[in-house]
Amino acid sequence: MNLLLLLGFPLFTALLVLLVPTKQQVRWVSFLGATGQLIAALLLFLAYRVEVAAQNSSQFLFEVNYPLIQSFNIHFHLGVDGISVAMILLTSFVVVAGMLVSWNIEKMTKEFYFLLILLSLGAYGFFLSLDLFILFFFLEMAVIPKYLLIGIWGSGKKEYSANKLALMLMGGSALILVGMLGMYFQGGREFDIIQLSKINISTQYQLLIFPFLFLGFGVFTALFPFHTWVPDGHSSAPTAGSMFLAGISMKLGGYGCLRVAIYLLPVGAKEYADIIIILSSIAILYGAFVTMMQKDLKYMNAYSSISHVGFSLLAMAMLTQTAITGALMQMVSHGLMTALFFAVIGMIYDRTHTRMANEMGGLMKVMPFTTTVLFLVGLCSLGLPGLSGFVAEMTVFVGSWQVDDWFHRSATIAAIMSIVVTAVYILRAIGATAMGPIKNKSFLELKDATWNEKLAAVILLVGILSIGIAPSWLNNLLQPAAELITNRITGK
């Protein structure tokens, strides 16, 4: 399978969106483009399975490699392993759903969809690239669409949020940039991830470069204390924007932390693991407790994202194979779950014009479909068996428990305890929204989800359930790649 297809398709869709005249055509073109990309991603998954079944033992498959700038040894190098395939699948699911829930955007529709596609293009490119320069290019490419999406179509204090998000992410990029150049010079003028993974950079420089890279990518994935853009950004963004931000963009950071920082700088990773564990434990607990205090559903989901993403960072820093697999599963699961959560909140907000949980009530009676989805996604968030959240969190905890000293154990216990807090806020919020008497008479006239919203919810639910019920496919996809990473860390 040619990976250029996965980049060409969104690019082509974006250009087509610019060309078609009416709003309705724009919507259909984007939706069909995203669906085509979803099919392409599924094909990629199948092709990957076929290759693996055929005992193809190379680390990255379907490589594409063109020299881009010879003077700097920059190559347009693409390739996938299990992690990238999983992330691309996640992205394509979220993108289709995002296109569907934005159906009723009337203000500057063309620009809106164009920016959404551009954002997804950045994500696809990022997950595909095996050259640090190209990776960085795609990472930064997504910053401007985010800024404009929040600034133009957002709500609340959108200018502030957009500025904060753009500047903080740019700050993260600046850190990554310095780290990347450090790698380039210490790794013998090399940007290629495969080449760099064969070189052992001296310990002194690993210790110098690792914080730049990890913190840089950490900003993207809401590493405490660089998480402050998350609540503002997510809650001000339009629905599809929040879905992309939480479902895809935050995963870029997690993927970068693992693929670039930990994989390429194993000594640095081992040295700094304890600090990461402390920070992510704080994020998990702090995120969970702050979520308890939120009444605005979007803020609630944003803070709970900080807590959930903390799980995957925590698991990464445990540096065992199971934990890293768990971290990746958590990223996929959280991506699907949080995107669906934001989608449902968007659906409710479009109808009730409020996001405050305490102003709603009894929505189950008027919008059964929407609230059922809300229930399911809430249960997924608190880790109910049968849904993806349970599988991911369980793997994280089992993996973390394997490291048997008091420090790691207590961090694991702290993380596990946060689940109780999660249950409290999720059940409370859902109870306030869906159950009880209808507080506002005008809610009686509300209509349930339209076809596009239903389709979006179903697509994401399929993802959540397929991981929850039969997790082995995802596990088989991620485990070999996680094993390679841990092998490099333990020096095998």
Added chain:
Amino acid sequence: MNEFFYLMKTELIVTVIIFFLLFIKLGKDRTNEQLLPIIQFILLVNFLTSCFFNQDGNLFGDMFYTNSLIAFEKSILSLGVYLISMLSTDWLKKTNHMPEFFILMLSALLGMCLLLSSGNLLIFYLSLELATIPVAAMANFDLLKKRSSEAAMKMILSSAFSSGILLFGISLIYGVTGTISFAELPKLLDGSPLLIMAFVFLFSSFAFKLSIVPFHLWTADVYEGSPIAVTSFLSVVSKAAIAFVLLTVLSGVFQPLQETWYVLIVTLSVASMIIGNLFALRQQNIKRFLAFSSIAQVGFILVGVSGNSNIGISSVVYFILIYMVSNLAVFGVASVISEQTGKENIDDYKGLYQKNPLLSWVLALALFSLAGIPPTAGFFGKLYLLTTGGAKGSYLFISIAALNMIISLFYYLRVVRAVFIDKNDQPIEKLPIQKPVKLGLIICSAGIVLFGIMGWIFDYIESLH
């Protein structure tokens, strides 16, 4: 003789155009409407001829030398002049003495071309003056505006001052080494204190022209007072020429003093980036805003200069090419708005997108390129500069530069925000865009989008030397 024509091709053509314009001025009165397309066409031809039939060689006993890199740099400058003639159509049609404007601009271009090719300090000084004095006259071109005269006065006084310092530096160099030839100087530079002082004088003259902090004080006022066409010439073409010369002089002639000037360049680069950026944060007038942003950009150029390698030179040339198209696009949009509505403040741009989507997108694209955001070319330009600058291994320096990219993003986003996000009850009406302006904007936008992605352009520049 044949060699003479080939090597001095660009200079000779520019001279011929200047004389042609003089004769036009003497002849029958023609309106600007009739003349402008002809002049624009001539400038296009000038640009195209500067791209081809280039040879390496020396003339007049090494006083004039050229090679493929210098020829490429000259064609960048010619492209800049051509684009300015297109983008300022609105203003040029209204102005009273259009042929004179082009005569002055081309004289400055001639000076810059000679400057790039100069092989000894004398020609260097002469051509630098030729490149400066017409610009001061150009700054005064809005004859009825006081600010324009003030700008010209500031410009001429500060240039004269910097020329004086330059001459002093040159005389010191001649006094110590006994030669003014660029070819012989490197062998004679032994790093004695007097020579270093002479170098500092020489360098401060460069710093004046490039408006490097702390020699930047004239910049904002002159930029604000001059007509936009002149401002764009000053901030793009003139800076590009001086930066090119700085590259050749530093890495060619003053190579033996490398240890000294590395520290100097790094310090001034950091100062320019920080001060340029901090002052740009609070500017209202778009021209002042661009003045400070260009100071910060020069700081970035110095990052590449500090690399002091062939690849460093390539990355600076490449960056300047990108900086030129990006900055000219911003000036082009600003010129359309300013000429038709008289508005030059960033606050006036609020809601521009409602009625003028094309201008808004070009402006946004150009600003993103200046800020260094992918997929625009500016991203590649800045990254290459940092990569070459980082080769010396100073992580602190690179971190400061990267930090400045964040600050600069903040103020570039301010304009983007005004254009796209902020609400305005009375946004700027739909402005007609003249054909030449449109073409100029399209060329600039195409450059912004393509120069970065087409990586071979960099490899081509790298292959030139």
